Amino acid sequence: MAINAPATFTRRALLGGGVAAAGTLALAGCASSPLAAGLVGSPLNPEQLIFWNLFGGGDGSRMQTMEAGYEKLHGGGKSLQATVFAWGNPYYSKLTLATVGNKPPDVAISHLTRAKPLYDGDILEPITDADLASVGLSAGSFNAKSWAAQKTDGRNIAIPLDTHPLVMFFNSDVCAKAGLVDADGKLKNLDGMDAFESALAAVSKVTGGTAITVANVSETATPWRVFWTFYNQIKGATPFISDNGSTLSVNEDAYTEVTSRLQKWVKNGWLNKGLDYAGAQTQMFTGKAAFYLQGEWEITTAQSVSGLKFGMVPAPQIYDKPAAQADSHTFVLPRKDRTPEQRKQAMLFIKQMLDQSQTWAMGGHVPAYLPTLDSAAYKALEPQADYASAAKVAVYDDPAWYGGSGSTFEATVGAQLGLVQQLAASPQAALSAIKQQLQVYLNTPSPL
């Protein structure tokens, strides 16, 4: 009997049976299985809203709180699938490829400066007044500056959530020792080159070295933000690139002034020569420096350092006029086939996220949604209120098909500026490297 058994159960029978079983399963599961949904391109779960964003750190956890707020209104975690990607070029590449590949999210976050090239590339759907009205929004619901900035060819391409300028963080204890704090614990006004440089010198005496930190190792965005802030404070500063990125129009005198000033600070020992993103913060947090230049979003990190007393002010005006490099996070609708209900659902999601702008503002960003910006609750937020004025002098990156936050442009220019700060390149060498590396982009017509 045992000998006969293999004869009735052959390998062929096993394989055949397996194929048949798999086929039945596939047919049975056609309606709902992820595999079948992937093969025919239907949504996995039609009720679920898919949302892509690029927020890590403190922003990431606040965005999760807001997402939870949305889920609560719509029957729990099944109503929303939020995915976080590493920010910068990789994020926008994924958003572009997903949309081109007909698998875009329902709603995505985009920087305002990146939404324009996406729109030029036909990746975004314009948002009509009817869309806005369907959830009780209008142009008047938003801070006029960021609303005007998102308008492209007379259409609304993005709904701004915030403005995030570069600001100056300061360590209260170190500043107090250096005599830079007034009676009620606020930083004295350090505007003007002489005032600021003597403050740096005073701090340097207290810390025995560095006075101000700017991340410049494995980091290209921060050197660019700092440069663009100071550069635009100079009267006569021109756009770095113009005509959608086909002309290099930087004012070289202003460029040289800012970069040699930064090098002078490094040579004096005031500004760090080489620190990565986390290292630059740590120096200020641990009292080895008094000032730290970065976007206001690092407020969350600073607040999580126990025992740290710190404050935030707009970046000091060391030249002719106030200016601060900034961008806005916006909600965008990637191009896809939507039913009117899906469109309404996407708009409702945006509206209900905007309603939670106060949560978002805790993370440092200056809200774009006026009901929050004008609220007493926001005005009472400290230290947010101390630097909210920086949003009024916000300078966005120049529009270009390869430009915007975290773009090739920022990476190219920022990398050279980082080397300038490391004293590894002279301002002139860096500028010619920038020119040379941007040449191909300047010469190439936009592929969008």
Added chain:
Amino acid sequence: MTTAPAATRPARAVAATPSTPQRRSPLSRGDARPAWLFLLPFALFYLAFLIGPTIWMLITSFFNTSTVRSGLGTFAGFANYGEMLSRADFWSSMWHTLQFTIYTTPPLVILAFVFAILTNRIRRGQWFFRLAFFLPYILPSATISLIWVFIFTPGSGLWAAAQSAVGITPGAGVLASPKTAMIGIAIATVWWTLGFNFVLYLAGLQEIPRELYEAAAVDGASNWAQIRYITLPMLGRTTTLVILLQIVASLKIFDQVYLMTSGGPGISTQVALTLIAGTGFTDNRIGAASAASVLLFIVIIVIAIIRQLVDRAAARKEA
């Protein structure tokens, strides 16, 4: 002296008499149809994901194809090639690819060989060393990048801590300087992929008959002489294989650079594939990216041919 020439001789004899009917390719015999049927599933994938895209790459490299627009775009002729060949960053990325290959191939071959010989001599607990050398290889590139980014973190990383412990002031970090960043990536890669070559060598070592060593020992050959005259020649074929695989793998470097430095500082570690990925998927210029890919393709083929010629010349000399 070695078995290698002995093994090739019959093969050559076969090649010299291809007309022998029994030696015809199985595909041209009667059982061709089942053979093709078995090959079909793979052939379809091969066509869809390798041959097809390669042909598409060749075509688009002559057009201003955009990633976000359908169709080929306007005809560009050789403009994409001209652009790439005149771009300083293309040449520097090609050089960095080559530089990475030069940095990684010799240590990965030599160290794998040395460690395999040492491990092979251990009687007890050999499994531990086999595991220790092979373990990094099974980690994903994202993990090894995180580990080595931590090690090279300026100020607080492991390397900086070790430097301060012996009284050296840590600098800005290995990955921070354009001069050392590629070396940092090469070190991480050597640590990561050494295990694969190590296992190939170890397998090769265990194939060598013990009698050869015993006979040599009886004749009074020293340890070194045994390695020099028995181990090295007997591992000749393994070495050929390891070097070829290693060169090809190194020329395809992408992950570690993308994850550890994203091509920085500046573009000092930008390699061919990061440039191609950037051009194609970030700048949305598939046409230009295709031209760069074709150029890299040509370089890899040329290197493979050169290696083949060198090998053949060496084999002829040996014979």
